[in-house]
Amino acid sequence: MNALLTDLYQLTMAAGYFEAGKIQETATFELFVRRLPLNRNFLVCAGLAQAVEYLLNFRFRPEEIAWLRTLPQFANASPAFFDYLAQLRFTGDLFAMPEGTPVFPGEPLLTVRAPLVEAQIPETYLLSTIAFQTLIATKAARIVEIAGQKAVVEFGTRRAHSPQAGVLAGRAAYIGGCVGTSNTLAGMQFGIPVFGTAAHSWVQTFAHELEAFRSLQQLLGPNTVYLIDTYDTLEGARRAAQLGKPMWGVRIDSGNLVEMSRAVRRILDHAGLKEAKIMATSDLNEYKIAELLAAKAPIDAFGVGTDLATSADVPSLSAVYKIVELRQGEERRYTAKLSEGKRTLAGAKQVFRFSDHDIVGSSWECVGCKGGPPAEALLQPVILNGALVQPLPEIQSSRQRSLDSVHRLPRSLRTLFESKEPWRVEYSEELLALNARVQRSLEQEAKP
């Protein structure tokens, strides 16, 4: 947890707000994704737990403030500003969608309402943890959806973007529906099931493959997964079959997985090991898994690494954190951007989910209360006045929420490619009317 883990301009702006006498103003920022990336018809939000931990522990350490004072950018900042930074805590409110909720462009995943500086500085950290985990939970949900009844395990830490990314990818992939991760720390920190048995180096350190297999079996018993492709996959399968039970099964990590899995299945069956399972790894992703399943490859479980932990086909989201209103005493001002291609909608919002569409309304509206079909208001209070309202859900509940709610989405959205019938997201009349007024006033401001 580190308040200094932010973009420098958040801190120069903080100094500017301080000097301009604006630190008493209350700002509302919303974190949302501008557009759906390639081949995605929905996103699954994740990362809230780390966002909450950050906000609850937000503070600058004395040595950090001492270092900031040495920067040329703060040459004109008053000493009182640094005293202000030293005592700064997050005293505001956080509203958020529960982890595991499907979310669509323009819908806030979270809303921060706090004194201006407290709301501004967290932008960078919140984006980097929420957008990343949402990216990975979404990728996992796609893979799990395509894999159907077959288990998917996240194996990607080694190719993740930093060790921490590996841990958080394991967490997000679990929320997205994976059965677990190879990342041991993620297992301990978050209570996620952990998987893994042995690598090629295990086989290589023994003079003979059979000896390596036997030692593994002695250690792991019914959890044994023989990695059979170090030298020759079929010979490896024969050796695994020779040892027989107890075993979970075998893993294949190279070659043509359709042909190899069929040949290995025959070897195992022929040895009377019909319950022995086959796990496949080797640069898998949802597209390749779809091909393997279409070819009816007899694979029981998939280990997915690089492509999952980096969301390789879509390695980032167009996630942003934008100010939507500002309150000074009784005065309220709604804010928007008119920048070409990057417009934003003013005013704090709420997202109402109906069975077949969403309505984004103003935060004070109750769209579902006006009669008609019921709707769920997705943004819920998480932190009020700097304190956690109630414990966050267990990660198992977030995973179940994701599995259940993705399953409830129309089948046309649960495909590998862009659907011609996207989820319908509408804006309430009240929100649109507010924005028409705001836009007229800003266009006035934009004129010479």
Added chain:
Amino acid sequence: MNALLTDLYQLTMAAGYFEAGKIQETATFELFVRRLPLNRNFLVCAGLAQAVEYLLNFRFRPEEIAWLRTLPQFANASPAFFDYLAQLRFTGDLFAMPEGTPVFPGEPLLTVRAPLVEAQIPETYLLSTIAFQTLIATKAARIVEIAGQKAVVEFGTRRAHSPQAGVLAGRAAYIGGCVGTSNTLAGMQFGIPVFGTAAHSWVQTFAHELEAFRSLQQLLGPNTVYLIDTYDTLEGARRAAQLGKPMWGVRIDSGNLVEMSRAVRRILDHAGLKEAKIMATSDLNEYKIAELLAAKAPIDAFGVGTDLATSADVPSLSAVYKIVELRQGEERRYTAKLSEGKRTLAGAKQVFRFSDHDIVGSSWECVGCKGGPPAEALLQPVILNGALVQPLPEIQSSRQRSLDSVHRLPRSLRTLFESKEPWRVEYSEELLALNARVQRSLEQEAKP
């Protein structure tokens, strides 16, 4: 620093090595990249400092060991194994290329030689920090090369894969040649110059854009960069020009950057502000910068975020960590894989760099000593017997090494696309002869 931040199979293998009486064997592992990714003709290695920090602080905490004991995978492990884990430290050797060195497929970026378990467990962490930073330093080197004399600043933390990835991306981008980063923590931790002034929210929190600009100028003086596209870019430029000096210049973050930069340049020049600079941001990368420069857009500096911090066109490297030899007492065994498409070369290696090619030889060879042109042996001792040999270079030296050595590469490699004349990497006769022997013996082992 956390020994538990690894794949579970490293720990089940550790238990297996322990039970099989193999913990006294000394293993040599090499970390290398299998192949050059799309459009890359070289890689720039980075991340060594974090790898060293990890190895020097490697240990399991008591609560971690207590948790491991609860896992079904360790049901058969003996109590002595957990005592062994509790006292485990890294007592081996690390050889590595200095950060900022160009590296090519098959060449070890680092070599770990240590008792088997000490060498095995670090695989996951080493890959996740070295491969990621190498990925980003490489991306930065491409962008910096294309930008020529124009400064490039790394702005991508918000889109990085986790907060830590943002910090390390700032570090790696600096090694790759960027002038600095927006990541304030990276600035403090690593002594990297930090940049950034204000976001759109700064402009939006003031009732009038001119007022926002004036407040920023009061705070930042000659470091002021006005972000002019919140409402209307040209009107924003006129307001910046109206305030005049002191200022560094303006930033444009949306719209057609060629047209906008030209129009903004005219406004600034017309106001007598010829020294005022223009910075461009907005989803930039090396391909877009090449287009902007080809169009002679009057842009003085580039801020590059998402595409740099995620290496968006190539979000991972095929980096692996493979065992190449094993020593038990006087007995030495060379190890390789024969897996389809994933073969490895046995034996510890050294990389000799000549002016126009590399030779990968066996670690005991001195290819450059045989007369003929001089060569640099790139793998240098960093840790011996668990202790740092000498302090690592300052990050500024690593950056200079990268800039200088990339500049010395043939021009044909310093392009945005795949070169038809790749850097020549040859293997020494000794290494090839060794591998011919190893392969024959392993093919024997692979037979029924």
